[in-house]
Amino acid sequence: MKLHEYQAKELLASYGVPVPPGKIARTPEEAKAIANEYNALTVIKAQVHVGGRGKAGGVKLAKDANDAFEKAQAILGMDIKGLTVKKVLVAKAVDIAKEYYCGLIHDRNVQSFTLMVSKEGGVDIEEVAATNPEAITRFAIDPIKGLRAFEARQIALDAGLEGNLNKIAAMMVGLWNACAGSDATLAEINPLVITTTGEVIAADAKIDIDDNAMSRHPDLEAYREVEAEHPLEVEAKAFGFSYVKLDGHIGVIGNGAGLVMTSLDVVSRVGGKAANFLDIGGGAKAEIVYNAVKLVCKDPDVKGILINIFGGITRADEVAKGVIRALEEGILNKPLAMRVAGTAVAEANELLKDKPINIYPTMMEAATAVVKEASA
Amino acid sequence: MSILINKSTKVLVQGITGREGAYHAEKMLEYGTQVVAGSTPGKGGQTFSALGKSIPVYNSVREAKEAHPDLDASIIFVPPAAAADATLEAAHAGIPLVVNIAEGMPVFDMMKVVKEIKNMGGVRLIGGNCPGLITPGECKLGIMPASTFKAGRVGMISRSGTLTYEASAMLAAADIGCSTVVGIGGDPIIGTTFIDLLPMFNDDPDTDAVVMIGEIGGADEEQAAEWIAKHMKKPVISFISGRTAPKGKRMGHAGALIMGNVGTAESKLEAMAKANVPVADTMDQIVTLTKKALGI
Numbered sequence: 001m002k003l004h005e006y007q008a009k010e011l012l013a014s015y016g017v018p019v020p021p022g023k024i025a026r027t028p029e030e031a032k033a034i035a036n037e038y039n040a041l042t043v044i045k046a047q048v049h050v051g052g053r054g055k056a057g058g059v060k061l062a063k064d065a066n067d068a069f070e071k072a073q074a075i076l077g078m079d080i081k082g083l084t085v086k087k088v089l090v091a092k093a094v095d096i097a098k099e100y101y102c103g104l105i106h107d108r109n110v111q112s113f114t115l116m117v118s119k120e121g122g123v124d125i126e127e128v129a130a131t132n133p134e135a136i137t138r139f140a141i142d143p144i145k146g147l148r149a150f151e152a153r154q155i156a157l158d159a160g161l162e163g164n165l166n167k168i169a170a171m172m173v174g175l176w177n178a179c180a181g182s183d184a185t186l187a188e189i190n191p192l193v194i195t196t197t198g199e200v201i202a203a204d205a206k207i208d209i210d211d212n213a214m215s216r217h218p219d220l221e222a223y224r225e226v227e228a229e230h231p232l233e234v235e236a237k238a239f240g241f242s243y244v245k246l247d248g249h250i251g252v253i254g255n256g257a258g259l260v261m262t263s264l265d266v267v268s269r270v271g272g273k274a275a276n277f278l279d280i281g282g283g284a285k286a287e288i289v290y291n292a293v294k295l296v297c298k299d300p301d302v303k304g305i306l307i308n309i310f311g312g313i314t315r316a317d318e319v320a321k322g323v324i325r326a327l328e329e330g331i332l333n334k335p336l337a338m339r340v341a342g343t344a345v346a347e348a349n350e351l352l353k354d355k356p357i358n359i360y361p362t363m364m365e366a367a368t369a370v371v372k373e374a375s376a
Numbered sequence: 377m378s379i380l381i382n383k384s385t386k387v388l389v390q391g392i393t394g395r396e397g398a399y400h401a402e403k404m405l406e407y408g409t410q411v412v413a414g415s416t417p418g419k420g421g422q423t424f425s426a427l428g429k430s431i432p433v434y435n436s437v438r439e440a441k442e443a444h445p446d447l448d449a450s451i452i453f454v455p456p457a458a459a460a461d462a463t464l465e466a467a468h469a470g471i472p473l474v475v476n477i478a479e480g481m482p483v484f485d486m487m488k489v490v491k492e493i494k495n496m497g498g499v500r501l502i503g504g505n506c507p508g509l510i511t512p513g514e515c516k517l518g519i520m521p522a523s524t525f526k527a528g529r530v531g532m533i534s535r536s537g538t539l540t541y542e543a544s545a546m547l548a549a550a551d552i553g554c555s556t557v558v559g560i561g562g563d564p565i566i567g568t569t570f571i572d573l574l575p576m577f578n579d580d581p582d583t584d585a586v587v588m589i590g591e592i593g594g595a596d597e598e599q600a601a602e603w604i605a606k607h608m609k610k611p612v613i614s615f616i617s618g619r620t621a622p623k624g625k626r627m628g629h630a631g632a633l634i635m636g637n638v639g640t641a642e643s644k645l646e647a648m649a650k651a652n653v654p655v656a657d658t659m660d661q662i663v664t665l666t667k668k669a670l671g672i
Contacts, residue, residue: 108594108631111565112487130637143487144495183484212630213482215457242628257562257628258536258591261618262659264627268620269658277621279628282519282537312521312541342541343521364658 001209004047006089007223008205011182012189017174018201022091031072034090036065041093044071046078046085049225051124056080061093094203095196100161101125101136102172103188104179110140113179115147115172117159121191147176167200168192175202182220183213232276232299239291241278248273249374250367251296251334253289254308255280255319263308266363272371275301283313289322294331304335304374308363311342320348324355337370339363378511378556379531379576379583380473380500381449385515388440388450388471389414390462392424392433397453400519402426404451407516413440413447437469449473451508451517459504460485464492467499475517476503476567483630486565493567501567505630507537507559518559528553530666531577533570534589535562535596535631536617543587543615543662550663552670555583562629564593570600578608585611585669587662588653592618593632593639601647611669615656616644 003011009019021038024047025031035042046058053059058080062068068090078085099122107114118136120128128135137159141147152169161168171192179187186208193203209220236243242257246264250272254260257279264274276299280292296302309319319340326332339360340348352359360366387404391397392414405411405427413432414424420435434440441447450466452459452475459478466474481504493499502509508518513527524541526548534540540559547554555577560568570588577583586608590597597616604612619641621627623634634640648655654669656662 106483106564108564108596111490143484143491180484183482185483210482210484212456212480213484216482244625244627246622246625254538256536256538257632258534258539258589258617259542261536261591261621261627261632262539264621265617265619266658274620277625277627310538310542310545312524312538313519342524342545362660364660 001211001214001220001224002049003207003209003223004049005045005204005206006047008207009202011207012174012178012202012205015174015178015181017171017178018199019205020091020094020201020203022089024087025072025090026076026087028069028073028076031088031090032065032069035062035068038092042068043091043093044068044075045089045091046075046080047087047089048080048083048085050081050083053080058085094193094201096193096203097196098162098194099191100194101128101188101190102175102192103190104141104175104184104186106185107140112143113141115139115141115155115176117155117161117172119160125188125190141176146180147173149173163194164198164200171200171202178207182207182217183210184208185210232295236278236295239288239295241280241292241295243295244277246274246276248275249301249303250370251275251278251299251302251305252308253278253280253292253296253305255282255284255310255314259308259310263306263363263367266367267306267371270364270368270371272367272374275299280314284318286318286321286325289319290325293323293326297326297331297334302334304337304370306367306370307336307338308366309340309342311340311344315344316340316342316348317344317351320351323357324351327355327357335370335373337366337373339366378514379573379580380509380556380558381511381515381517383408383514385410385448385517386444386446387411387517388437388444388447389453390437390450390466391416391453392431393419393422394453398424400453401431403522404516405429407522409515409517413444415440437465437471441469441471447471449475449517451475452477454478456480460489463489463501467493467496467501472499474499474501475506475508476501477506477508477519478503479505481505481563483563483565486563490565490567502558503561503567505563506561506566507540509556509558511556512554520559524548525557526553528555529582529584530554531580531583531586532557532589533573533586534559535591535629536589539589539615539617539659542659543589546660546663547666550667552663552666555580562591562631564631564633569596571596571603574600574603574608574612578610583610585613585666587666588612588614590614590616590644591629591632592616592621592627592634592641592644593629595638595643597644598647601651601653604653605651612653613656613662613665613669614648614653615659615662616641
C-alpha cells in the first residue's frame with residue numbers, strides 16, 4: 001500500500017524524524033487558512049500516488065495566504081498521470097542549503113534492506129542510479145540488528161554528506177525505525193534537507209507498506225484509499241483473487257501465478273493482448289470460478305476470455321461447474337476458449353461436452369482461437 | 377539417488393492437527409512419505425490417524441525431535457503470520473531441512489528468518505510460498521498433486537507451483553521422469569534459490585539434466601546463469617514466465633515484479649543466452665529441449 005507524502009511524514013514524525021509543519025487542504029479556502037496560520041512562505045503539494053508531481057506542475061510555492069489560495073485552486077482537480085488531485089499538502093517552506101537523498105529499499109540480492117545515500121538529492125534517484133551510480137553509497141542492513149547510529153554516521157561520511165553528523169545519522173536511524181516498525185517495503189526521504197541554519201529536515205518522503213503485513217498495523221489501515229485503485233481491482237480483492245487490470249482485450253483466468261503469467265505471454269505470442277491477470281488460487285471451488293468469470297465479464301475492455309487451468313489441488317470439474325453456472329445465468333456473454341488439464345479433467349470434459357463452450361487441448365490452441373474470435 | 381529427500385527421509389508435519397496440515401499429511405503418507413511425527417502447540421499427546429497409521433503429536437518441534445532423533449525434515453502448515461516463528465522453531469530444534477509453504481508472509485519476517493538461518497548454519501529452508509519438493513516414487517514433501525510426477529533423471533527447480541506441475545506432466549507424457557523437483561517459491565525473499573540447488577544436481581549421479589523455471593522479478597536467474605557458465609557440467613533447460621508483464625505491477629507472486637530495470641525478462645533471456653542455456657519459448661518446448669539435451 002502506497003502512502004501519500006503527508007501520511008509518510010506523519011509516520012516519520014511519530015518516529016522522531018523532523019518534518020516541516022504542514023496540513024492537508026481539500027479546498028483553496030482551507031489552503032488559504034493554513035498559509036495564514038503559518039504566516040510564511042509555503043509549498044502547495046498535490047497528494048497523488050504517482051512520481052513526478054513537480055514536473056507535472058503539482059508542486060508550487062506560495063508567498064502568502066492569497067497566493068496559497070490561488071496555487072491550491074490551480075492544483076486541486078488537476079490531472080496528474082491519470083489521477084485527479086483531491087487534496088494538497090500546505091507545508092511551511094524550508095530554507096535549503098543542501099539537498100540529499102536517503103532511502104531504504106528491499107534488495108533481493110542481499111536478502112534484506114539496502115540503505116542508499118546520495119549527495120544528489122531532490123531528483124529522481126533511479127535517474128541518478130542510471131547515469132551516475134558512483135554518486136550513491138549503499139549499505140546492506142542486517143535485518144535482525146537494524147541500522148545503528150555508528151553505521152549511519154559512517155555511511156554519511158562515505159557519501160560525503162556535509163552537516164551535523166549526529167543529526168543526519170539520527171534521521172537515517174529514524175527512517176529505519178519507521179520502516180521496520182511499519183513493515184515498509186520502501187521508505188525514502190528525498191530531499192533530506194540541511195537548512196541554512198543547519199537543521200536536518202525531511203522535506204519530502206515516500207513510504208510503501210507491505211500488504212502482507214497490514215493485519216498487524218490496523219492503525220495504518222486508515223491511510224488506505226480505495227479510490228486510488230481500479231474499481232475491478234477493488235472488487236477482485238473482496239473475492240480474494242489476485243487480479244491486475246491490464247490494457248488489452250483478452251480476459252485471462254487461470255490457477256497459479258506462474259501459469260497465468262505464462263497465459264498472458266501466450267496470448268501476446270498469438271497476436272492478442274491481455275485485459276487482465278486473474279489467478280483464482282489453489283483449490284478453487286465452482287463458486288470462486290463463477291465469481292472470476294463474472295468479474296472479468298464486467299470489464300468493457302474484454303472482447304474474449306481465455307480460461308487456462310492445470311488441475312493440481314484445483315479440480316478441473318469444479319472449474320467446469322463454475323463456468324457452466326455463469327453460462328446458464330447469462331453472465332458469460334463473451335467468446336470463451338478453455339483449456340483444462342490435470343486433476344479431474346475427465347469429469348470436467350463430461351460436464352462440458354454438451355455445452356456451447358470451446359475446449360482446447362493446449363493453451364496455445366485456446367489462446368489462438370479466442371484471440372481470433374475477439375478480433376472478428 | 378536424488379537431492380535433499382528420498383525414501384528414507386523422516387518427516388515432521390508442523391500444524392498437523394489443522395485442516396491443511398491434516399489433509400496434506402494424509403496425502404504425503406499415501407504417497408509413501410515417512411511422516412513419523414506431528415506438532416501443534418497445545419495438542420501434545422494427541423494422535424493423528426490416517427491410512428491405518430497412528431502418528432504422535434507433540435507440543436513443540438523440540439519435543440518431537442527428542443522423541444524422534446532421526447527426523448530429517450519438517451513441513452510447515454501454519455497461517456502466514458505465524459510461519460516465521462514456526463520456521464525458526466524447526467531450525468532451532470535441529471531439523472536440517474525445513475519446508476515453508478505459507479503464502480502471504482510479511483517480507484520483513486522472511487528477511488529476519490533467512491538471516492538467522494544463515495547465521496546458524498546447517499539448516500536448509502525451502503520457500504516460503506512454494507509447493508515443496510518431491511523425489512518421485514520415493515518422497516513427497518509438499519502439497520503438489522502426486523499424479524503429475526514420474527520418476528526419472530531430470531532435476532527441476534521452479535519459482536512457480538502450477539508451472540512445475542505442468543512441466544512435469546508434459547515431461548511424463550513424453551516418458552521423461554524427474555530425479556527431484558523443487559518448488560522454491562514465488563516470494564521476493566526465499567530460503568533456497570537456483571544457485572543453491574544447481575550444485576546439488578550437478579553432483580547428483582542420478583540427475584542428467586536440469587529444468588529451471590524462472591519468472592520476472594529479481595536477479596536469481598541471472599546469478600544462476602553465471603554459475604552455470606562457470607561450473608555446470610550437465611545441460612540446463614530454462615523457461616521464463618511473465619515476458620509480457622508490465623513494469624511496476626505485481627503479477628500474483630509477490631516476487632514477480634519488475635522494478636525500474638531490474639527483473640525484466642529481457643535481462644534474464646540475455647543472461648541465459650550468454651551462458652548458452654537454451655530457453656523454451658513455450659511450455660511444450662521444455663520437452664523438446666530436454667529431449668535434445670538428453671539425446672533422445
